[in-house]
Amino acid sequence: MQDFDTLLKGAAKAHGHICPGQVVGVRMAMLGCRLLGLDTPSAMPQIKKIIVYVEMDRCATDAIAHVTGVKLGRRSLKFIDNGIMAATFVNLETGKAFRIVSTETARDLAPGLMPDIADRHAQQLEAYKIMDDRDLFTVDEVRVDVPASDMPGPTRFKATCTRCGIIVRDKKEVFKNNEILCRPCAFGSYFKPVKGSINEENPQFAL
Amino acid sequence: MRKTPSSPFKTVPVDQAVGMTLAHDMTEVIPGKSKGPAFKKGHKVTEGDLCRLMRMGKNNLYILDLDENQVHEDEAVFELASALAGPGVEFSAEPREGKLELRAAYPGLFKVDVDALVEFNMIQDVMCASIHTNTCVEKGQSLAATRAIPLVIDRHHLEHAVGLARAAYPILSVAVYNPLKIRLIIVGNEVYDGLIQDRFQEIVEQKTRALGAEVLETCILPDDRERISGKINEYLDKDTDLIITTGGMSVDPDDVTKEGIEGAGFEEVHYSSAVLPGAMFLLGYTRRTAIMGLPACGLYHKTTIFDLILPRLMAGERPGKRDLASLCHGGLCLNCTPCRFPDCPFGKSA
Numbered sequence: 001m002q003d004f005d006t007l008l009k010g011a012a013k014a015h016g017h018i019c020p021g022q023v024v025g026v027r028m029a030m031l032g033c034r035l036l037g038l039d040t041p042s043a044m045p046q047i048k049k050i051i052v053y054v055e056m057d058r059c060a061t062d063a064i065a066h067v068t069g070v071k072l073g074r075r076s077l078k079f080i081d082n083g084i085m086a087a088t089f090v091n092l093e094t095g096k097a098f099r100i101v102s103t104e105t106a107r108d109l110a111p112g113l114m115p116d117i118a119d120r121h122a123q124q125l126e127a128y129k130i131m132d133d134r135d136l137f138t139v140d141e142v143r144v145d146v147p148a149s150d151m152p153g154p155t156r157f158k159a160t161c162t163r164c165g166i167i168v169r170d171k172k173e174v175f176k177n178n179e180i181l182c183r184p185c186a187f188g189s190y191f192k193p194v195k196g197s198i199n200e201e202n203p204q205f206a207l
Numbered sequence: 208m209r210k211t212p213s214s215p216f217k218t219v220p221v222d223q224a225v226g227m228t229l230a231h232d233m234t235e236v237i238p239g240k241s242k243g244p245a246f247k248k249g250h251k252v253t254e255g256d257l258c259r260l261m262r263m264g265k266n267n268l269y270i271l272d273l274d275e276n277q278v279h280e281d282e283a284v285f286e287l288a289s290a291l292a293g294p295g296v297e298f299s300a301e302p303r304e305g306k307l308e309l310r311a312a313y314p315g316l317f318k319v320d321v322d323a324l325v326e327f328n329m330i331q332d333v334m335c336a337s338i339h340t341n342t343c344v345e346k347g348q349s350l351a352a353t354r355a356i357p358l359v360i361d362r363h364h365l366e367h368a369v370g371l372a373r374a375a376y377p378i379l380s381v382a383v384y385n386p387l388k389i390r391l392i393i394v395g396n397e398v399y400d401g402l403i404q405d406r407f408q409e410i411v412e413q414k415t416r417a418l419g420a421e422v423l424e425t426c427i428l429p430d431d432r433e434r435i436s437g438k439i440n441e442y443l444d445k446d447t448d449l450i451i452t453t454g455g456m457s458v459d460p461d462d463v464t465k466e467g468i469e470g471a472g473f474e475e476v477h478y479s480s481a482v483l484p485g486a487m488f489l490l491g492y493t494r495r496t497a498i499m500g501l502p503a504c505g506l507y508h509k510t511t512i513f514d515l516i517l518p519r520l521m522a523g524e525r526p527g528k529r530d531l532a533s534l535c536h537g538g539l540c541l542n543c544t545p546c547r548f549p550d551c552p553f554g555k556s557a
Binding site for chain 2: 095145146147148149150151156157159171173174175176177178180186
């Protein structure tokens with residue numbers, strides 16, 4: 001595995017800026033990989049062995065993805081929207097998994113480690129670089145039984161929504177009122193169609 | 208190479224095993240450091256593996272030599288689980304001891320096409336065992352397990368089983384609950400007159416809330432047929448999915464809830480079920496709204512017909528006379544202490 005400084009530099013470049021979240025993410029990922037026994041997770045053959053569940057969509061997530069090489073589109077990065085600064089690192093080969101949570105108390109320790117830095121942001125950034133893993137994180141060994149339909153690899157499962165006809169991949173369809181439905185048809189969605197947006201009145205949207 | 212005509216296994220010198228499939232896990236022991244499977248059953252031997260295998264002291268390997276009509280159990284069970292698992296049912300990517308456990312992907316009502324599952328199990332060399340149909344399940348709950356019986360299954364049997372399951376799809380599924388809008392009518396002169404305090408409201412609210420529904424409105428009425436019919440009609444005119452009445456369902460001369468419901472103009476009304484507790488239960492429908500008349504046993508017994516029918520209405524079903532009659536087999540509650548429902552025979556008729 002590359003050294004911390006190199007990984008942090010790369011993470012900051014990939015994310016767009018350097019911040020305490022990048023430091024926490026890089027260190028969390030390095031610790032996760034070490035616990036799983038993976039030293040080159042973003043290269044073959046180890047790239048096929050790791051899945052990471054992140055529980056927040058914030059800066060640290062990008063850093064974790066940079067260090068481990070996991071990607072949403074490769075199905076090796078799973079987003080669980082818990083709003084918790086935590087990630088679980090899974091070795092698919094051994095079945096070992098560790099959930100690492102960033103501690104809130106680390107913030108309180110930062111001034112003591114970097115008393116000469118007045119800016120809180122810069123203070124945390126530098127302090128998190130040198131803080132002991134035991135102060136920065138809590139770690140639990142856990143078991144994650146990854147369903148076959150969540151595994152990386154070619155699409156194995158497809159269903160057709162009986163209401164709108166769209167193809168639903170990876171067993172994300174639901175059974176409601178005796179119909180196999182996509183989730184938008186079953187539960188509604190995050191979007192609302194704009195009336196008249198795709199019709200003859202607006203030919204620019206017509207495909 | 209040695210191979211018996213019918214056996215899918217053979218013994219092969221290690222240097223001739225490249226591209227062949229290991230028949231069993233191969234354990235590596237590094238004294239004082241580690242002990243574990245260096246190669247798993249089903250691993251295809253590569254050139255790069257030869258050195259390690261020789262270091263492990265392996266001169267010959269026990270390998271699987273499958274012809275085109277033979278399928279290894281791990282590959283077969285994945286095909287079986289894929290065909291059996293309908294919406295809301297998922298399974299692990301890794302079979303354990305040849306089995307795959309099927310689990311609930313989300314909470315809901317577990318449904319089994321029992322006839323199709325029996326036909327599936329009639330096919331040679333495959334099996335699937337499930338919990339009962341119409342069981343309320345939580346996300347992640349174990350629903351069923353399937354496997355190919357022998358280590359190597361005839362492709363013809365596998366394709367037969369997969370074809371049957373696909374044709375009957377979905378044999379196993381989990382139906383989501385609809386967040387029904389419920390209105391509750393508590394009937395009884397004694398409650399209306401304040402002689403006793405109602406306890407039904409709390410019970411109904413707790414049981415409906417557990418399945419994600421909401422009691423929007425509650426009223427208390429005396430045993431008055433006209434007023435019961437009137438209130439039901441008022442609720443029918445509102446945006447109501449389910450009306451629940453409590454009490455007044457027995458044969459006492461004061462009990463008129465059944466008549467009150469019948470007078471409200473439902474298209475379909477079924478009175479009595481083959482369940483104890485809950486024989487004097489009423490279930491009816493308009494096109495838009497369902498009604499349940501709960502007998503007073505629901506105040507005393509922890510589990511009744513209400514617990515069997517509510518989840519099915521929540522799952523969008525419309526149980527009828529035959530469904531209420533079919534509950535007879537397994538319809539007798541044993542009143543165990545403590546109550547273990549749903550992990551008991553109550554209400555488990557197919």
